[in-house]
Amino acid sequence: MEKNLEFPDLLRLIDERSTAFRAVVAAAPGLDAQVPTCPGWTLFDLVKHLGGGDRFWAAIVGAGSADAPPAEAVAARAALEVPQEREALLAWLDASTQLLLGALRAAGPESGCWTWWPASQSPQTADGVARHRVQETAVHTYDAQLAAGAPQPLPVELALDGVEEFLFTVCATPSAWPHKPTAFDFHSAEGRSWRLTVDGDGARSTLIPAPTAATGEDSDAAGASVHGTASELVLYLYDRIQADSLHVDGDAGLLDLLRAWEPEEK
Numbered sequence: 447m448e449k450n451l452e453f454p455d456l457l458r459l460i461d462e463r464s465t466a467f468r469a470v471v472a473a474a475p476g477l478d479a480q481v482p483t484c485p486g487w488t489l490f491d492l493v494k495h496l497g498g499g500d501r502f503w504a505a506i507v508g509a510g511s512a513d514a515p516p517a518e519a520v521a522a523r524a525a526l527e528v529p530q531e532r533e534a535l536l537a538w539l540d541a542s543t544q545l546l547l548g549a550l551r552a553a554g555p556e557s558g559c560w561t562w563w564p565a566s567q568s569p570q571t572a573d574g575v576a577r578h579r580v581q582e583t584a585v586h587t588y589d590a591q592l593a594a595g596a597p598q599p600l601p602v603e604l605a606l607d608g609v610e611e612f613l614f615t616v617c618a619t620p621s622a623w624p625h626k627p628t629a630f631d632f633h634s635a636e637g638r639s640w641r642l643t644v645d646g647d648g649a650r651s652t653l654i655p656a657p658t659a660a661t662g663e664d665s666d667a668a669g670a671s672v673h674g675t676a677s678e679l680v681l682y683l684y685d686r687i688q689a690d691s692l693h694v695d696g697d698a699g700l701l702d703l704l705r706a707w708e709p710e711e712k
Contacts, residue, residue: 473594561575
């Protein structure tokens with residue numbers, strides 16, 4: 447079974463994607479460019495959001511185990527003010543990312559902290575935060591690239607981890623699925639597959655063997671199966687591209703039910 451990315455790899459990828467994000471913003475014609483995948487936002491808004499998130503999570507990781515995020519961090523995020531001039535804004539974003547990376551390194555992967563996903567399959571640890579911030583930074587880098595007119599696929603190692611991270615963190619819940627029990631399979635072109643099972647006990651994900659020409663796929667096991675590159679799967683899960691950009695077997699209408707589902711408890 448493939449291993450998830452190790453903690454040092456997560457830190458490296460946060461740094462790499464933040465660097466790529468800043469490069470896009472530095473080369474853009476202006477900070478007022480609209481971000482199609484974040485309606486109503488400009489590139490300036492996107493920079494503020496990403497940097498503010500880095501600082502917020504740095505404070506959370508630094509605070510250690512807690513039942514809520516630090517009040518000071520919540521207040522600072524609500525009152526966040528950032529430089530208006532591009533060069534100073536990018537320096538602020540770089541400093542924000544380094545604050546996050548410093549907090550993660552100081553804490554270590556097993557250090558506990560508050561997260562918004564206590565009922566998920568992901569741990570409430572610095573490692574869990576790092577894994578999620580990789581994806582946040584990567585998807586927002588894609589957003590910035592799209593605003594600049596040159597979107598790029600997510601790096602493969604990052605995207606392969608990102609499919610599972612999304613299913614484990616965002617989809618997993620003990621809240622009952624309000625429809626007939628079913629399963630959703632996600633198959634990456636790079637050879638890794640996952641199953642999201644939904645029923646009266648909630649939603650939970652597992653890594654499953656990828657279908658092969660010899661074994662085929664058990665069409666009865668999953669109500670819908672989604673096929674694409676790992677990058678496409680992550681972008682679909684984050685609602686950056688639509689299902690018609692992918693290959694879907696089974697009942698595609700089930701994907702609409704999954705998208706619309708709002709569990710009462712996360």
